[in-house]
Amino acid sequence: MSRIRVLARARVRAAVVAAAAGALLTPLAACSSSGSSGSPDAEAKPGAEDRPVTVTVTPRGEKVPAGEPVRVTAEGGRLTSVTVTDGEGHKLAGKAAADGRSWVSDRKAVPGAAYAVKAATRSEGGTAKSTEASFTTAPAGKVNKVDWRPGTGTTVGVAQPISLVFDNPVRNRAEVEKQLRVTTSNGTEGSWGWIRDFSGRDRVDWRPKAYWKPGTKVTLNAELNGTDSGADGGWFVRDYTTTFTIGARQIVEVDLDRHRLTLVRDGETVRRIPVSGGTPGGDKRSWRGTAVLMAKEGTINMNSETVGLGDAYDKMVDHSMRLTWSGMYAHAAPWNARYFGNSNHSSGCIGMSDADAAWFYGQVRPGDPFEITGKDTKGVVDPGNGFGAWNLSWSEWRHKSALR
Template sequence: MTVDPADGTQGVAPGRPITVTAGSGTLAAVRIADGQGRAIEGTTSPDGRTWTSTTRTVPNATYTVTTTTRGKKGAEATTTGTFGTLKADKVNKVTLRPANGGTFGVGQPVSIMFDIPVQDKAEVERNLKVTTTPNVEGSWGWTKDQSGKDRVDWRPREFWPTGTRITLDANLGGVASAPGAYFTRDYETSFTVGTSRTVEVDVPKHKLTVIEDGVPVKTIKMSAGSDQFPTRGGTHVILSKNAKETLDSTTVGLGDSYNLPDVPWVVHFTSSGTFFHSAAWNTANIGVANTSHGCVGMTVPDAEWFFNRVQVGDPVVVKGSNNTEATEPGNGFGNWQLTWDRWKAKSALAG
């Protein structure tokens, strides 16, 4: 019986394949597991003499190898050995969006943000799998999150069909994201797509329209960004909602322009600070003039209705803005600012 790595070996590279070979007879059973009982899976060759791992070991773990061989006359013999994997210099962890479970809008991508930079993007991407029911065409694309961290998103070619079920299997345990930097576990998440809803913001007409299944549900008067601070144009995605929030200009790079405590009915659609919200202080301009610092302000009753109606992941399409600067894909979910071909080109496996 030969096991590679051999019994007693230390400092084995995480993720390295493991093989077990019978010197005579055949393999009746192979079990390899770490101290927490997490088993390494594998397959046996057609002749029954070689077993090869199909899943990876993780860093800083001790594995016990238990093998049983069967001789030509049926007699069995069991042997046990151990080996240890290298401790990672750095451990890379991830943040998944959406978190596991829930219902989201038709523009919601699958998103993975990494704690530390990813050097081998292609290897990481090869170990990511998105499954959709029904089948939907899509692609991974790499970007920098607004926070500066590496991020990879899976975006469908077009908005999701209502009712789609999406599952991510990130089989990253033991994968090196850079020399000495490893993932120590696998990740998964799943979510469902809800109502086909789009928010259209018509900047010149000072109004927004909520459209569901292609039918306008409600048109709301609003005041968008001024000529000096125009609202970001193009397609965005609703990121989060807060029933009450302090709007502070220092958090969005506008100095001490404003500080508005406890503003009700706030809906975010960029990470850099573009929101829908109630604007009781600006009632005279709602439906008349665009005077904000880029946000979309409404009356309190309209903002409350809007807050309760929309969901995270709904697309926001801003039309007629004087802002000609495209929003970066990593600023919220600006993935939809790019054409399909440009988005696919952001995959580490493109071409």
């Protein structure tokens, strides 16, 4: 082979290499059709046929049933992004599968809403595509509402539970309980328990295994919007949240046999107060066990007919502190002064002098436990009669969870 021919072939090879390099460095021309576009960084598989990606969104249609998450799937490629927006402009968060073939929203579609879905995909051959879809959900035929305690921003005692009372029956208890998230500043162990409220309505409470540690910050996020209560219950159409703080460790020890109330704060006795409890031997007896101070109601009218005791009394009562829904209070009872510290002679409440009641009223807060002992009582406070969950063992309470 002559030297000239070798040089010529070398020049041809160099030209081919240079042309190939130029093809790699020169950007591809952009083009679009039906939302598709080429991309210089497309990772096309060698020899892959560039078929279009098929995107499926569920639910789909108009006035579809609520209560299901939004699902987006891609066939023939991968999802690169998914955006779901409701009619008010709020985005529905979600997660994509590791293989990029599907995406599921974290929350369920809520009743009476409109949703717009945008899904970006990349085909096996590397072509990008954008797909849009929309659907609406049927409005709620019946709505379930919630009354909750404690209120947000409050400071409560160490026995205060989180309590949710529902307007309508809750049959899908496990589904509802899954939407209730409690977070604490110190990892407090606790459990939800389903009970019947004194009003007859369904109720779920969250209590710690033991009394709260003072200073604990507590937050409830009840992400119920879009959850079905079940038969006769209706839909939840909003979320609920509350944040509160645990105050000092105050325990009120009530000894009905000794006719004495003792306020203990952080393990130290603050004061002992002579009291008179419910009259023995009948319906006027007091309850025993742990009752939790529900509210400080001040001066209120107390009428015996409202608690099934006929016309025994009808009077204005000062420094009233509610302990049960059935009508047991701690309060000022100057008409019973001769019985304080000596005998039980009330209609079921824990009475004390005006001066002692005024002082005591200023010391306690909702959530403080009243640990009541005595031989002749009506029995132990029921979990639904106020906040009586503390009268169940921890094992008994946990078994009331729908997720046990």
